[in-house]
Amino acid sequence: MHRLLICLILACAGLAACGGGEDPGSFPVKISPEVRADGTTVFRRGNGAEPGTLDPHQARGVPAANILRDLYAGLVSVSPSGDLEPGDAESWQVSDDKRVYTFTLRADAKWSNGKPVTATDYVYSLRRGVDPATASPYAQLHAPIVNAIAIIAGDKAPDTLGVKALDTRHLQITLKKPTPYFLGTLAHASSYPVYRPAVEQYGDTFSQPGHAVTNGAYKMDSWRVNSMIAITRNDQYWDNANTAIDRVEYYPIADANSELSRYQAGELDWAGVIPPSRLETVQKYIPAQFKAVPTLGVYYYGLNLRHAPFKDAPRLRQALSMAIDRQVIVDKITRGNEVPAYGWIPPAVEGYDGPKFAWADLSDADREARAKKLYAEAGYSRDKPLQVEIRYNSNEGNKKIASVISAMWRGVLGADVTLRNEEWKVYLNSVRQGSDTEAFRMAWIGDYDDPNTFFELMHSAFGLNGTTYASRTYDALQEQQAHMPDGSERDAVMHKAEATLLADNPVIPIYFYTSKYLVKPYVKGFVGNALDIYYSKDLRIEP
Incomplete structure (x- = not known):
């Protein structure tokens, strides 16, 4: 886009970003610890934001996760530097075929009421996490465990899950195939144990x-x-x-x-x-x-594929993605060393360098020209503009980004864009139901340091896939790489999966996070x- 138009867009969004700059003035900060x-x-x-629930198996979103990490401990924990370390389990052994994990719980692992934490507590909780009656948005996280997928689908009973209490302190978990990132999933809130007597006595209010x-x-x-x-x-x-x-x-x-x-x-x-x-x-x-x-996180717009305008409209989805100048957003809005996203997997993920959009290296003029061509091929024009709503949760940054993207869609394509903001809990429910959402702001922070935490989000069966993207090709590739050892062969499959996702455009990645x-x-x-x-x-x- 021309520099003058960019300046006008940013000015409309309330940003002084095109020269001049103001002295920020004084900035007093009171240093007052509470003791x-x-x-x-x-x-x-x-x-x-206010968390919707503190049930570890039903909670979603970073605000709830922050609190749950303080309240609960999993078998595995995360050190301050981000490495995995023992949690409730003091140690574990892995079978030669990498499928059977045997955990030894700490003798002094206890509930807050003084009762011991037992292997049976973990069996109950992991079964609860995949039980369809729980409706856990993270049930798919347990997919590597034997029978988890069939249980989530309602085809098998929760007690068939591949978890077993060998005695009070020894828990055995059996995987259907070797899974290189499995231990990382056990540090996630959806793998935390819950106290069964409290759940059974208090139901939804046990937390x-x-x-x-x-x-x-x-x-x-x-x-x-x-x-x-x-x-x-x-x-x-x-x-x-x-x-x-x-x-x-x-x-x-x-x-x-x-x-x-x-x-x-x-x-x-x-x-x-x-x-x-x-x-x-x-x-x-x-x-x-x-x-x-730098964080394992991607800020993106999801496109609801349940209905028009994005259902069966791949050219339109790509046109909207190409019309966004990501560099302007990170330079003039976020301004915290974020990286423009032309792929799906953040560069902070260790040991993985994935593909980018095929058009990522085009000049701005060529990118916009291609976006206009796709927009026209999708059946839209300035005389017959796309009418689309961007929905986001209330937040200054989200509002400014939505304002700028809407202006880019108008300026490059001539789209008719409206904005709608909602309070966090209402917003999450809107995205989950998907009855009237179109384009919606989302973010994904990796649950563990492996590309799969991003790949599985877009699997058709994953509970937090708000786009309802369903590709047999993508699902098969995601499931294949999830059980491969790290190395060049797994990298090749992951590259195919990411390239498939980028070609289908169910999401518009905008930038990779710096927290x-x-x-x-x-x-x-x-x-x-x-x-x-x-x-x-x-x-x-x-x-």
């Missing part, structure tokens, strides 16, 4: 304060909806002696400017969202508190990791 009179240390975390029994470093204290979720140290946790922070308070703050203001005012010790318009100011005045970490945080100087122990996983138990407050 109570009895010595209790409090860690106050901005958490982006609420007064009912919740957890096995992680913290336990539930209180939950004031749209205000704060407070958790306190679990003295029954096996590693409680090395937990330094006594109380963690999670604040659901959907507006990034409000979160930043509360951080400045001393009400937060950790801000998980920084308004793009304030990044320059933050980096100028408090660079030591600003943390930017950005503000952390007060008295919060110690922060180590950036590509998985974007930060347990409160690994941090400490030093006033």
Whole structure:
């Protein structure tokens, strides 16, 4: 697009991005750790949005995952640097054929009520995670386990899952085929154990304060909806002696400017969202508190393939993708060292270098000309424009990106674009139901450091595939690579899978994430990791 048009687009989005620049002025930040009179240390975390549930097997989204990691422990955990390490399991053995994993639970692994965590607890919980009655959005994560797929489909009973308690401390999990990333799935919330007596007694409210029994470093204290979720140290946790922070308070703050203001005012010790318009100011005045970490994450637009205009419209989908100038978005809006996305798998994934869109290296003029041609071939023109809605969850960055993309679609193609924002929980439900969504903003943060965590999202059976993309070719390639050992042969299959996805265009990848945080100087122990996983138990407050 011509530079003048780009400037006009950014100006309409409320961005001063085409020269000049303003002095950001002063930026006061109150340094005020909360340590109570009895010595209790409090860690106050901005958490982006109100979680819909804290049931580990039904929760979705980063805000819920942040809290669940503090409340629960899995067989496997993640170290501060992002490496896998023992969790509730002190050790494990793998059979010669790489299909049978035998875990030895810690003798001192306990629930917050003092009861021991047993292998039977894990059998119950893993079965619950794949049971169709649970409707876990992450059920597909357990696909490597024997019979999991058939159970998810309703063709077999949950008790046929390939998990077995050999005794109270030994759990055996059998996979249908060797799976190189399997251990990483066990660190995910959907693999956490839940306390069966609480589930059976309280049903859907078993995760609420007064009912919740957890096995992680913290336990539930209180939950004031749209205000704060407070958790306190679990003295029954096996590693409680090395937990330094006594109380963690999670604040659901959907507006990034409000979160930043509360951080400045001393009400937060950790801000998980920084308004793009304030990044320059933050980096100028408090660079030591600003943390930017390349992350296993992709920001993308999903296209609902259930109905028009995107069902059976591959040319239109590609035209919209090609009409977006991704470099402008990362240079002028996100401005945090994000990488324009011309593929699906983030470059931060270790050991994988995937294909790009066939048109990725075109000049801007050629890219836009090709987009216009495809748009016309799809049956649209400036006299007969596409009418499309972009839906996004309330957030300054999402709004600005949606405004700019809508302007690009109008400017390059002549499309008639409307914008619609919704509160987080409403938005997730809209995407899940898909009855009237068209283009929708989404992001995916990898659950483990392997390309499969991105490939499986677009599998036709995966519960969070909001596009309803269903390709037999893609599914077969995804399933094939999932059980291959790392190496050139697996890389070749993964390349075919990614190329298939990029050719079909059910999603429009926009950029690969750099996670950005503000952390007060008295919060110690922060180590950036590509998985974007930060347990409160690994941090400490030093006033």
